[in-house]
Amino acid sequence: MPTLSRHESVFVLRFSEPENPADAPDNAFSPDFLDSLDAAFDEVEASEGPAALVTTGAGKFYSNGLDLSVVASDPAGLPAYVSRAQRVFARVLRLELPTVAAVNGHAFGAGAMLALSHDHRVMRADRGFWNLPEAQLGMPFPPGMNALITTRLPHTVASTAMLTSKRYAADEAIAAGIAHEAAExxxxxxxxxxxxxxxxxxxxxxxxxxxxxxxxxALSHLDEPITRL
Structure with a gap:
């Protein structure tokens, strides 16, 4: 589960913190995971003075996005579940402090969109992809997710990423405007x-x-509840 710490003016929200990075989970958006993010944002917002927020995963994953076990187990609840994820994106976009995504590994689907919700994105240089797999998985982009992607990215990049499920390594992501910089x-x-x-x-x-x-x-669409997918 996510944990929040503070390093002087910077809050660091770790999606997971395993003893062995090789055992790190994929940080998918389970309901409990989303609740933990909201609790962390509450704490950040209650702070005073200069501050910024960094989010990061561990091991191979920044975040694998929507939890496919939730998707498969409750088809009728899928619109509400995806609406819940979209509200997290909207909340990050409304925080009254700068946000930086430390993309330590794979950022897939809704995890890639969470990274896009941040003001600045640092990707791991040697491995890990930013990817929107929805076209390959036969999943739609509801209006909120569509608006987030097309607002944050150049149209040609958004079109390629959404229609082809192209995987972007760090150098390609920087060239495309998905990430701002890379680090080891x-x-x-x-x-x-x-x-x-x-x-x-x-x-x-x-x-x-x-x-x-x-x-x-994008915010107007992210705020709107999804009624069907």
Missing amino acids: ADAVLDRAITVAAEMAPLRSANYAGIRTGLVAG
Whole structure:
């Protein structure tokens, strides 16, 4: 489950923290996982002073996105479940502090979209992909997810990523505008914390308002409950 710690002005939200990185889970969006994210955001928002937030996974995965066991076990509840995931994206986009994704490994599907919800993205240089597999899996992009992707990425990149399920390694992700920079495996989190610390003094309602203006079209769709998929 996610854990939150603070390093001076930077909050670090780890999606998992196993003793052995080889045993790290894929950080899929189980209901409990999503509840833990919301609790961490509550704590971050209740803090005072300059601050920024870094999120990261462990081992091979940043996040594998939607929990396919939840999808398979409750088809009737799928619209509500995906709506819940979209509200997490919207919440990250509304935080009154800068956000940095330390993408330590694979970011797939909704996990890739969670990374896109951050202001700055640092990817692991040597391995790990950013990927939207929905076309290959026969899954649709509901309006909120569609709007998030097409708002955060150039149209040609969004089109390729969504229609072909192309896997982007760090160098390709940077060239496409998906990631801002890359770092070696043992430096991804440290680099993200450095970037976040530099941005922390920007924390304010004004900062959040500027971001909201940039993503207003996506937020309106992310807020809208999904009724069918």
